[in-house]
Each structure stands twice: as structure tokens, then as C-alpha cells.
Amino acid sequence: MGTRERRQREFEARERLFLETARRLIRDDGILSLQMARLARACDYATGTLYQHFSSKEDLLVALATRRLQEHADYFCQVADWQAGSRERMFALTVADFRFARKHPGFSRLLQYTFTEVVWESASEDRRAALQRALQPPAKAVRDIVQQAIEAGDLPSHGQDAGALMLGPWGLCAGIQSMIQTRGLLDGLGISEPGRQLYRHAQFLLNGLGWQPLMDPVDDDALSALVKRIEREVLAVERRIRAAEAQEMQR
Amino acid sequence: MGTRERRQREFEARERLFLETARRLIRDDGILSLQMARLARACDYATGTLYQHFSSKEDLLVALATRRLQEHADYFCQVADWQAGSRERMFALTVADFRFARKHPGFSRLLQYTFTEVVWESASEDRRAALQRALQPPAKAVRDIVQQAIEAGDLPSHGQDAGALMLGPWGLCAGIQSMIQTRGLLDGLGISEPGRQLYRHAQFLLNGLGWQPLMDPVDDDALSALVKRIEREVLAVERRIRAAEAQEMQR
DNA sequence: TTCAATGTTTGAATACAATTCAAAAATTGG
DNA sequence: CCAATTTTTGAATTGTATTCAAACATTGAA
Known part of the structure; x- marks a missing residue:
């Protein structure tokens, strides 16, 4: 039963989504204006979810x-x-x-x-x-x-x-x-x-x-x-x- | 009348005080924990005064x-x-x-x-x-x-x-x-x-x-x-x- | 199928500093 | 001495990162 693996894969996919979106936001507006809440929103997740992946x-x-x-x-x-x-x-x-x-x-x-x-x-x-x-x-x-x-x-x-x-x-x-x-x-x-x-x-x-x-x-x-x-x-x-x-x- | 010059000198002296104190604070606690309000307080000035010297x-x-x-x-x-x-x-x-x-x-x-x-x-x-x-x-x-x-x-x-x-x-x-x-x-x-x-x-x-x-x-x-x-x-x-x-x- | 236990997601509340700004204090010049 | 002007003050504002209690979802045993 690959439930755990599937979970793991999904988690990793979400992390990639966050990172790719962050990259796009930074490319468009610069590092200075990257905001955690905005990034989460842009990916259709809550702020807290972002913190499941990144400690800061x-x-x-x-x-x-x-x-x-x-x-x-x-x-x-x-x-x-x-x-x-x-x-x-x-x-x-x-x-x-x-x-x-x-x-x-x-x-x-x-x-x-x-x-x-x-x-x-x-x-x-x-x-x-x-x-x-x-x-x-x-x-x-x-x-x-x-x-x-x-x-x-x-x-x-x-x-x-x-x-x-x-x-x-x-x-x-x-x-x-x-x-x-x-x-x-x-x-x-x-x-x-x-x-x-x-x-x-x-x-x-x-x-x-x-x-x-x-x-x-x-x-x-x-x-x-x-x-x-x-x-x-x-x-x-x-x-x-x-x-x-x-x-x-x-x- | 050297009032203006004295003012100028005093202003510069205060700026030096801010910078030297900032340096000390950074030496002791690192850049990460430098706070504008603390720095001002450490120099016995109000936060606003610090902003007379530095725009940010x-x-x-x-x-x-x-x-x-x-x-x-x-x-x-x-x-x-x-x-x-x-x-x-x-x-x-x-x-x-x-x-x-x-x-x-x-x-x-x-x-x-x-x-x-x-x-x-x-x-x-x-x-x-x-x-x-x-x-x-x-x-x-x-x-x-x-x-x-x-x-x-x-x-x-x-x-x-x-x-x-x-x-x-x-x-x-x-x-x-x-x-x-x-x-x-x-x-x-x-x-x-x-x-x-x-x-x-x-x-x-x-x-x-x-x-x-x-x-x-x-x-x-x-x-x-x-x-x-x-x-x-x-x-x-x-x-x-x-x-x-x-x-x-x-x- | 049901349900308690466990894990995950949510976003409003919290915390933390930077920055501002209206009021108070000090200075100036008449 | 006083009105005008400049400077200082620090509490209020603002903007964001981070937390966390409640809601929701999943799991696996009965």
C-alpha cells in the first residue's frame, strides 16, 4: 500500500509549486516584495501550509x-x-x-x-x-x-x-x-x-x-x-x- | 555667528554616536538583532531622531x-x-x-x-x-x-x-x-x-x-x-x- | 459502516519591528 | 519677552512574518 509514498509525492509536488511560484513572484517584483501570505494565496493554500514546508x-x-x-x-x-x-x-x-x-x-x-x-x-x-x-x-x-x-x-x-x-x-x-x-x-x-x-x-x-x-x-x-x-x-x-x-x- | 556651524557639528557628532553605538550593538549581538528603537534608546534619543539621520x-x-x-x-x-x-x-x-x-x-x-x-x-x-x-x-x-x-x-x-x-x-x-x-x-x-x-x-x-x-x-x-x-x-x-x-x- | 484517534489545513489572531507624525519642547530673531 | 520656527519625542500606525486553536480530512479498528 503506497499511501505513504503518494502522500510524500504530493507533499513534494506542493513544495515545487511553492518554489516555482516564489521564483515567478521574485522575477516579476523582486526579492524585496516577496510576501509569505501572498505566495501562499497565489498557490491557493493558506499561509500556515507554507510553514509546513519552510520554517521561515x-x-x-x-x-x-x-x-x-x-x-x-x-x-x-x-x-x-x-x-x-x-x-x-x-x-x-x-x-x-x-x-x-x-x-x-x-x-x-x-x-x-x-x-x-x-x-x-x-x-x-x-x-x-x-x-x-x-x-x-x-x-x-x-x-x-x-x-x-x-x-x-x-x-x-x-x-x-x-x-x-x-x-x-x-x-x-x-x-x-x-x-x-x-x-x-x-x-x-x-x-x-x-x-x-x-x-x-x-x-x-x-x-x-x-x-x-x-x-x-x-x-x-x-x-x-x-x-x-x-x-x-x-x-x-x-x-x-x-x-x-x-x-x-x-x- | 557660528550657530549654524555649531549645529552642524553637533549633528555630525550625533550621527557618529549613532554609528558607533550601532557598531557596538552589532558586534555584541549580530546584525540580525539590531533594532532601530533599541539603538536610539541606547544613545538616549527618541526613535524619530534616528530617522533625522537615516532614511531607513x-x-x-x-x-x-x-x-x-x-x-x-x-x-x-x-x-x-x-x-x-x-x-x-x-x-x-x-x-x-x-x-x-x-x-x-x-x-x-x-x-x-x-x-x-x-x-x-x-x-x-x-x-x-x-x-x-x-x-x-x-x-x-x-x-x-x-x-x-x-x-x-x-x-x-x-x-x-x-x-x-x-x-x-x-x-x-x-x-x-x-x-x-x-x-x-x-x-x-x-x-x-x-x-x-x-x-x-x-x-x-x-x-x-x-x-x-x-x-x-x-x-x-x-x-x-x-x-x-x-x-x-x-x-x-x-x-x-x-x-x-x-x-x-x-x- | 461507524467512529475515535490521528494528522493536516486553515486563516484570523498575535507578535514584532520599522516607520510616521501630531504634540511638546527648544531655539531663534525681532 | 514672545511669536515663529525648528527639533525632538515616543506613542500610534503599519506592514508582515509567524503561530495556533478550531475545522476538516484520513485512517484503521471494531
């Missing part, structure tokens, strides 16, 4: 970030599987991350907000753990690229493990993206074309790590060509995901 | 971040004046930033929170502009180091201006620090000693930029010695600042 608003935000991160992660993992040299694939992650942020600006802001003490510490331990779990596949994808690069002789290990080596490219990307997010910040510092700068510095760092083949980050033509090539591939991946999503919708 | 709680947080940034900036500018090679000075900024974050963990979290859409966009235009102004001196200090390095032949300009070149080291530092801030995040990814990793990757990036003299970031002894040396100098600067502050207190 912050808890919901972390859950939302986790869900979006999973999509981001799929995207990421597929980029990592791209048939190309290890350095190109590593760089492609930076491009993918940047483009994802461009395409879903709300998500990047939500993630930035999520990792803030105020939100992170107000969420439940379970939600934090779930987000950490969602972080594992993309982290593994990156680590694998690093590992393969070491094994192929493209990257000297420097006596470090793959996790340590990936922190730099990841941190660089996250840091610059976060600056880009903050309206007016880079303009105020007189820095233009931040996306281009991100790409350049990612290449500078890979050069510094001795990741072969070295590339001249200020050879704009070569860099643009590479980004274009990656975008073609990334777009293809995106289309595949979108198709898979559409199929799931139909079910 | 977020406005106050941005003002607070600005004030702390100014201290950070002094620290920074003095590090930049340190008598040493351009590369050592550039790296010293990373060390200074990391140590400042260690010493004032609340500040780093506040800054992270400040640049979040939720806070940044809720603050008044004036406060945002003030924060941007406070960012100019440290930005100039960094730019100057880059500029001097180019002029001294330590760093190829790559046809880029100093602002563009500093974005990488700055972003790397900000990104990794932000990850360190989020409790459990790096542990969950199996990354240990993140401070050490930050230093290493900063060096990798400087190497990638071709900033002379190149250094081996995984020569732990050399790196530790350099950090120790910088800490000695940085500590000296800190003491000088602390002395200046004490003097100001007496006035």
Missing part, C-alpha cells in the same frame, strides 16, 4: 537558491563534459557562469543574498545541508577537470589537490560577478566592460597556474573567438536542457 | 559600512606606502584585507550584506554615493601600485589601464573571502586552510600577470616568511593608526 522566509529563500543551483549545476556539468582541452573547458565554466548570471540576474542576486549571514544563519540546518549537497555535483565537475588536466600533463599539480586548485578560478569568478551585481559599483571605480575583464583575469590566473596551453589574455580577437566558440557549445547544451524541461512539462 | 535601517547599514570602510582604507593606503617592491606591496594588500576581515569579522559580513540588492537598493542615493566616495582612496592606492609597477618595468601593462589590471586581484580576494565568511561552505567542499589558499592564488594570479619578481606560490616557507614580514609591517601600521585614534579620543 529565509528557509524558503535558501530552498529556492538550492533549486536554481541544481539547474545551474546541470548546465555546469554538461559544460565540463564538453569535448575540448582541459584549459578550454575550465575557462568555459567561467563563461557559463557569467552567461547564466546575465540570463538570470535575479538568481545571482538571490545567491549572493543567500550566502549572507542574515539569510544563511536564519535558515534551517536541513536547508543549508541541501544547498551544500546541490553544490557537490558542480564542485565535482570542476575538480574532475582539474584532475584530468593534471593527469594529462596540462597543469602542474603544485603538490596541491584539485579542490585547492579550483578555489582560485571559482573565487575570482564569484568575486568579480558579485561586484558586477552591485549597481554603480564598478562604474564608480571607472572600470568598464567588466565581463571582458573577468574573462581576461580568468585567463591570467590560468596562465599563472601554468595551465597549458598558455594564452594571451589581451589578444582580444583570440579571446572573443574562444568565447564565441564556447557560447555556441553552451547554447547547444542549453537547448538540450530546455528540450528536456519541455518534455518533463508534458509528463 | 538599510540606509544606516550603508552608512555604517562606509565608516568602517574608511578605517579599512587608511590601513590600506598605508600598506600601499610601505617601502618595498611593487609586487610585495600588491600582495600585502591581500594580506591586509584578509587580516582585517579576521580581526573584524562583523565588518566583512556587513559589507557583504551591504552590497546585496536588498540593502543597497533600499539605501538612499546619498549614502550609496558616500560609500562610493569612501572607496576612491583605497582604489587609488591600488591603482597607484599597479601604475608604479608598470613604470618600474615590474609589470607589463598588457595595453590595459591600472583600473582594469587591479580588478582581478581585488575580485579574487573578495570572492574567496566571501566564501570563507559563509559558515560551513568551504568545509562542505572539502577545502581546508582557505586563508593559505587565498594567498597562494593571489600569487598565482600575480605570476599570471607577469608581475616581477615571480614567486612560487607553493613554496610554503617563502610564502610564510613573506606573510610574517608583511604582518610585522602591517602591525606597525595598525599601531600607528591606533595611536592616532587614541589621540583623537583625548581631544
Whole structure:
């Protein structure tokens, strides 16, 4: 008797409904104006029901970030599987991350907000753990690229493990993206074309790590060509995901 | 008749009182439990008076971040004046930033929170502009180091201006620090000693930029010695600042 | 089928702070 | 000294997150 399982499935479906609706509300009106009561109403449930799923608003935000991160992660993992040299694939992650942020600006802001003490510490331990779990596949994808690069002789290990080596490219990307997010910040510092700068510095760092083949980050033509090539591939991946999503919708 | 000026001075003094008290309250109880009414009471003023200074709680947080940034900036500018090679000075900024974050963990979290859409966009235009102004001196200090390095032949300009070149080291530092801030995040990814990793990757990036003299970031002894040396100098600067502050207190 | 026990949903009530604003107090200038 | 003006006050207002007692639904034993 699958009553318990059915219940469980229904509960999960309702949670997805809440999260998807929250996402839509945030996309339309911003994080600032998300209200628990409105969200519940928009899903035709009472406020209290929402609290069966999420212990607080912050808890919901972390859950939302986790869900979006999973999509981001799929995207990421597929980029990592791209048939190309290890350095190109590593760089492609930076491009993918940047483009994802461009395409879903709300998500990047939500993630930035999520990792803030105020939100992170107000969420439940379970939600934090779930987000950490969602972080594992993309982290593994990156680590694998690093590992393969070491094994192929493209990257000297420097006596470090793959996790340590990936922190730099990841941190660089996250840091610059976060600056880009903050309206007016880079303009105020007189820095233009931040996306281009991100790409350049990612290449500078890979050069510094001795990741072969070295590339001249200020050879704009070569860099643009590479980004274009990656975008073609990334777009293809995106289309595949979108198709898979559409199929799931139909079910 | 200096009545107006006196008023002005008193108003500014009161604002400082509010900000210093807010800082203390946040240090003791965290950002989460800062309450406008409590803060006003702690300063022996009515809630309404607080709103003469700050248009909202977020406005106050941005003002607070600005004030702390100014201290950070002094620290920074003095590090930049340190008598040493351009590369050592550039790296010293990373060390200074990391140590400042260690010493004032609340500040780093506040800054992270400040640049979040939720806070940044809720603050008044004036406060945002003030924060941007406070960012100019440290930005100039960094730019100057880059500029001097180019002029001294330590760093190829790559046809880029100093602002563009500093974005990488700055972003790397900000990104990794932000990850360190989020409790459990790096542990969950199996990354240990993140401070050490930050230093290493900063060096990798400087190497990638071709900033002379190149250094081996995984020569732990050399790196530790350099950090120790910088800490000695940085500590000296800190003491000088602390002395200046004490003097100001007496006035 | 019936019914007590158990679990779930509801939304009005509660709680909590941020923000406002009318009245009181202080200051100014004539 | 006083009327006009500015500043301060803190209780009232407002907006929302969160709770919880009552209503409703489900289950499984008799």
C-alpha cells in the first residue's frame, strides 16, 4: 500500500509549486516584495501550509537558491563534459557562469543574498545541508577537470589537490560577478566592460597556474573567438536542457 | 555667528554616536538583532531622531559600512606606502584585507550584506554615493601600485589601464573571502586552510600577470616568511593608526 | 459502516519591528 | 519677552512574518 509514498509525492509536488511560484513572484517584483501570505494565496493554500514546508522566509529563500543551483549545476556539468582541452573547458565554466548570471540576474542576486549571514544563519540546518549537497555535483565537475588536466600533463599539480586548485578560478569568478551585481559599483571605480575583464583575469590566473596551453589574455580577437566558440557549445547544451524541461512539462 | 556651524557639528557628532553605538550593538549581538528603537534608546534619543539621520535601517547599514570602510582604507593606503617592491606591496594588500576581515569579522559580513540588492537598493542615493566616495582612496592606492609597477618595468601593462589590471586581484580576494565568511561552505567542499589558499592564488594570479619578481606560490616557507614580514609591517601600521585614534579620543 | 484517534489545513489572531507624525519642547530673531 | 520656527519625542500606525486553536480530512479498528 503506497499511501505513504503518494502522500510524500504530493507533499513534494506542493513544495515545487511553492518554489516555482516564489521564483515567478521574485522575477516579476523582486526579492524585496516577496510576501509569505501572498505566495501562499497565489498557490491557493493558506499561509500556515507554507510553514509546513519552510520554517521561515529565509528557509524558503535558501530552498529556492538550492533549486536554481541544481539547474545551474546541470548546465555546469554538461559544460565540463564538453569535448575540448582541459584549459578550454575550465575557462568555459567561467563563461557559463557569467552567461547564466546575465540570463538570470535575479538568481545571482538571490545567491549572493543567500550566502549572507542574515539569510544563511536564519535558515534551517536541513536547508543549508541541501544547498551544500546541490553544490557537490558542480564542485565535482570542476575538480574532475582539474584532475584530468593534471593527469594529462596540462597543469602542474603544485603538490596541491584539485579542490585547492579550483578555489582560485571559482573565487575570482564569484568575486568579480558579485561586484558586477552591485549597481554603480564598478562604474564608480571607472572600470568598464567588466565581463571582458573577468574573462581576461580568468585567463591570467590560468596562465599563472601554468595551465597549458598558455594564452594571451589581451589578444582580444583570440579571446572573443574562444568565447564565441564556447557560447555556441553552451547554447547547444542549453537547448538540450530546455528540450528536456519541455518534455518533463508534458509528463 | 557660528550657530549654524555649531549645529552642524553637533549633528555630525550625533550621527557618529549613532554609528558607533550601532557598531557596538552589532558586534555584541549580530546584525540580525539590531533594532532601530533599541539603538536610539541606547544613545538616549527618541526613535524619530534616528530617522533625522537615516532614511531607513538599510540606509544606516550603508552608512555604517562606509565608516568602517574608511578605517579599512587608511590601513590600506598605508600598506600601499610601505617601502618595498611593487609586487610585495600588491600582495600585502591581500594580506591586509584578509587580516582585517579576521580581526573584524562583523565588518566583512556587513559589507557583504551591504552590497546585496536588498540593502543597497533600499539605501538612499546619498549614502550609496558616500560609500562610493569612501572607496576612491583605497582604489587609488591600488591603482597607484599597479601604475608604479608598470613604470618600474615590474609589470607589463598588457595595453590595459591600472583600473582594469587591479580588478582581478581585488575580485579574487573578495570572492574567496566571501566564501570563507559563509559558515560551513568551504568545509562542505572539502577545502581546508582557505586563508593559505587565498594567498597562494593571489600569487598565482600575480605570476599570471607577469608581475616581477615571480614567486612560487607553493613554496610554503617563502610564502610564510613573506606573510610574517608583511604582518610585522602591517602591525606597525595598525599601531600607528591606533595611536592616532587614541589621540583623537583625548581631544 | 461507524467512529475515535490521528494528522493536516486553515486563516484570523498575535507578535514584532520599522516607520510616521501630531504634540511638546527648544531655539531663534525681532 | 514672545511669536515663529525648528527639533525632538515616543506613542500610534503599519506592514508582515509567524503561530495556533478550531475545522476538516484520513485512517484503521471494531
